[in-house]
Amino acid sequence: MYKHLLQETRLKTLELYKALLKSSTQYNNLGNAIRQQFKANKYTTSRKKTLALLTEAEHVLNFLERGNNGDKRIVSKVNEYVQKYTKPTQPLPDEPKKKQKRSKIVxxxxxxxxxxxxxxxxxxxxxxxxWRQPVQTSMMIKNRVKATQKKIDKYNDLKLQLEMVRGERLFLQNLKCLPKDRLYNYEDNIKWAMEAYSIIKDTQKQHTKTNLEDDL
Structure with missing residues (x-):
């Protein structure tokens, strides 16, 4: 019973709220006043006070509809009342600008x-x-190391494939079923691919040799 009554009261309140806002379009700032009143009484739990507020809202709605139907006297009175007792909504203050931190020059x-x-x-x-090493320099080194390591891994994979092809040649030769090209086409393709990555290996060897000479 109580839940049913509460639901009916809520529906009635929403209907009145929408009707009042719709009827207040011809009046200055009346819509803001209606919203403020409904928000102020949003958490009212007293049945007696709720019924009194709903009755008052119905009277105001009838009054506004009379003004909308052509009663200019009511329109002027409502505008005077709103202008006298209702504070216009103020725009939101602008957000303070954040001060940009200046980079310290050491x-x-x-x-x-x-x-x-x-x-x-x-x-x-x-x-x-x-000085502490900049993050940009660290990331540059990290990316270069990753890229170089990928190339080295690819070079080692090609090296294993080359050994596999040579072992396959010996195996087929023992079985006397070696093809005419003797698998040299595969071997040449792998060697051409390894030449692109051999520069990295040579650079590493040269740098290692230089470090050993410096240590000596």
């Missing part, structure tokens, strides 16, 4: 000299003694 000290550093893969970059 001067180098006398012992902080830029030095050239060579990576294990052979490429060079600048560093300053006593």
């Amino acid at each position: 001067e180098r000290k006398s012992y902080q000299v830029a030095i050239t550093v060579r990576h294990a893969l052979g490429f060079e970059f600048k560093r300053v003694r006593g």
Whole structure:
């Protein structure tokens, strides 16, 4: 019983709210006043007060409909009342602008000299003694290492394939069923592919040799 009554009251309130907003279009700022009143009494739980508010809303709706039907006296009275007792809605304040942090410029000290550093893969970059390595430099090194490692892995895979082809040649030769090209076409294709990656291996060997000479 209570839930049924509550549901009917809610539906009646929504109908009145929509009807009041629809009837208030010809009046200045009346829609804002209606919204404020409904929000102020949104959490009213007293049955007596709720019925009184609904009755008052119905009277106001009838009053507004009379003004909409052509009663100019009612329109002027409502506009005067709204202008006198209702505060117009103020626009929202602009968000304060965030101050941009200026990057701190740190001067180098006398012992902080830029030095050239060579990576294990052979490429060079600048560093300053006593300064933390920039993130951009670290990411650059990381990406280069990944790309180079992929090429090295590909070179090793091709090397294994070449050994497999040579072993297959010996196996077929023992069975006396070796094809006419003796699998040299496969071997040549693998060698051509390995030439593209052999530069990396040569660079690593040369750099390792240079490091050994420096250590000695």
